Amino acid sequence: MNLREVVRQRKLLLQNGVLEKLASLPAAQALEVLLEAEKKAEESRQIVITLETIDGVLSEKNQGKKIAQAPVEVETQDAAQAQAQAAAETPSAPMKILSFKKYDCDGTVEDFVSHFRNRFAKLSSMLKNRVSAANGVTSIEQAKSSVERRKSRIIGMVENKSITKKGNLRFEIEDETGVMTCVAQQNKPAMEKAQELWLDDVVGVDGIYSQGLFLVENVVWPEVPVRQKKLAQTDEDVSIAFLSDLHVGSKYFLEDRFEKALGFFNGVGTEEEKEIAKSIRYVLIAGDMVDGIGVYPSQEKQLVTKNVFEQYSLLAQYLKKIPGRMQIAICPGNHDAVRDAEPQPPLPSEFVQELEQDNIHFIPNPCWLEIMGLKILVYHGTSFDALVSNTQKLGDAFEHPEKVAVEMLRRRHLCPTYGEKPIIPSPEDGMVIEEAPDIFHFGHVHKNASFDYNGTVIINSGAWQGETDYQKSMGRKPTPCLMPVYNLRTGVLKILDFNEESEGQKRGKA
Ligand SMILES: [Fe+2]
Ligand SMILES: [Fe+2]
Numbered sequence: 001m002n003l004r005e006v007v008r009q010r011k012l013l014l015q016n017g018v019l020e021k022l023a024s025l026p027a028a029q030a031l032e033v034l035l036e037a038e039k040k041a042e043e044s045r046q047i048v049i050t051l052e053t054i055d056g057v058l059s060e061k062n063q064g065k066k067i068a069q070a071p072v073e074v075e076t077q078d079a080a081q082a083q084a085q086a087a088a089e090t091p092s093a094p095m096k097i098l099s100f101k102k103y104d105c106d107g108t109v110e111d112f113v114s115h116f117r118n119r120f121a122k123l124s125s126m127l128k129n130r131v132s133a134a135n136g137v138t139s140i141e142q143a144k145s146s147v148e149r150r151k152s153r154i155i156g157m158v159e160n161k162s163i164t165k166k167g168n169l170r171f172e173i174e175d176e177t178g179v180m181t182c183v184a185q186q187n188k189p190a191m192e193k194a195q196e197l198w199l200d201d202v203v204g205v206d207g208i209y210s211q212g213l214f215l216v217e218n219v220v221w222p223e224v225p226v227r228q229k230k231l232a233q234t235d236e237d238v239s240i241a242f243l244s245d246l247h248v249g250s251k252y253f254l255e256d257r258f259e260k261a262l263g264f265f266n267g268v269g270t271e272e273e274k275e276i277a278k279s280i281r282y283v284l285i286a287g288d289m290v291d292g293i294g295v296y297p298s299q300e301k302q303l304v305t306k307n308v309f310e311q312y313s314l315l316a317q318y319l320k321k322i323p324g325r326m327q328i329a330i331c332p333g334n335h336d337a338v339r340d341a342e343p344q345p346p347l348p349s350e351f352v353q354e355l356e357q358d359n360i361h362f363i364p365n366p367c368w369l370e371i372m373g374l375k376i377l378v379y380h381g382t383s384f385d386a387l388v389s390n391t392q393k394l395g396d397a398f399e400h401p402e403k404v405a406v407e408m409l410r411r412r413h414l415c416p417t418y419g420e421k422p423i424i425p426s427p428e429d430g431m432v433i434e435e436a437p438d439i440f441h442f443g444h445v446h447k448n449a450s451f452d453y454n455g456t457v458i459i460n461s462g463a464w465q466g467e468t469d470y471q472k473s474m475g476r477k478p479t480p481c482l483m484p485v486y487n488l489r490t491g492v493l494k495i496l497d498f499n500e501e502s503e504g505q506k507r508g509k510a
Helices: 003-009 018-023 027-043 051-062 079-089 109-130 140-145 189-195 255-265 271-279 308-319 349-355 384-388 402-411 469-474 503-509
Strands: 095-097 151-163 169-175 178-184 202-210 213-220 239-243 280-286 327-331 360-362 367-371 374-379 439-442 449-453 456-460 482-487 493-497
Touching: 003 018, 003 027, 018 027, 018 051, 027 051, 095 327, 109 151, 109 202, 140 151, 140 169, 140 178, 151 178, 169 189, 178 189, 178 202, 189 213, 255 271, 255 308, 271 280, 271 493, 280 374, 280 439, 308 349, 327 367, 327 374, 384 402, 402 439, 402 449, 402 456, 456 482
Parallel strands: 178 213, 239 280, 280 327, 327 360, 374 439, 439 456
Antiparallel strands: 095 367, 151 169, 151 202, 169 178, 202 213, 239 482, 367 374, 449 456, 482 493
């Protein structure tokens, strides 16, 4: 059995470069190292075997430590043969999957405590980096014991929020040293900002401590810094196509239009469309691949394919038509066959084995990718519904989903308020937006949107499902079959409309 078969059989996810590294070793040793790395990844809750893990195993081996005996049979092949094979498997368009960790826990009190501590540590350090030297941060304990009416900035997690009889906004924030009751007075500029606070937000609050209360003058969120939009350093046009919310199996899945998009990927269309298709090397799909079963009451009435395995089998038939030169990354959504609680693991092999091929990568939700030097955050967007209900200014969010993405980037968190949507309270909070993404891709809302926020390109890739009865009853208008294609060299985003047949597509059919 060669290395590639072992990887496939054991359903291992490897970081780019791992196979090449292993191929430079004698075949039997490569397999031993791979299996030891699998064990280590499992122990450290990584879902992807990284180069770092491989290096760790190799260094232990060099120090003479014992490596577990490989429990599978191997056909030996020499290093040159393995190297040639790995080279042939190296994708022409490298895409690094940067999210490796497994987010699991036992749901104990300790897990919750570590989860929130971890979130607080990450977000408060971002806030501290934003603070100007003239306005240093003090702990809540220090602020309480400082000179009366001295100005300070405290950082904490928002716990309670209510309007007082006088119309002021009162909230509590907590850090490692204590709890502070804060008051934003009505008709003062800080009131507007304080109204935007969400429970569990980690924020900086400027104000004055007086007679047991912190009188709020300003509120700051961790924010993504203002940057120039990052472009790929390349002489040729390289593009990413964005998809989400196919909902295969639903009676509203717009199969004929999706087939048109598949034709486009394969060069059917006008000269301009052909040029765009030629530039596409990556296809990112942000979840809700199928409609699923039992996702909401009486869903079976909305399904044409009532078996979830058949839904994924149909999906495979479609996605296999995307040319092999394109790297495809697929994350799950709330309709897919994985646990609801986020972060969600990649789609399990039992559902998608028909799609196990070199250019298709199953990634967790959310997931960080790196493509040509750009950091891309892919998230299905399930928290959207809960977040919208939190803020008045998001009243039109179903028309403008980019506004919710902006709020996530401001708060540096994909689902700030715990308990609104199921989140795994793992010791590390996997929903923190750890760095400023160059591209933030999401779906779930079935409404296309794009926006440049502080240098992050926000893209919602709409849906391939038509208007459902539920959407109709809620007065929400989806925008199906509009595919965003982003040119990484020029930074130009084109939205291709597959609702109408272009002249080129008509010719392609003839
Ligand atoms: Fe969806
Ligand atoms: Fe969804």
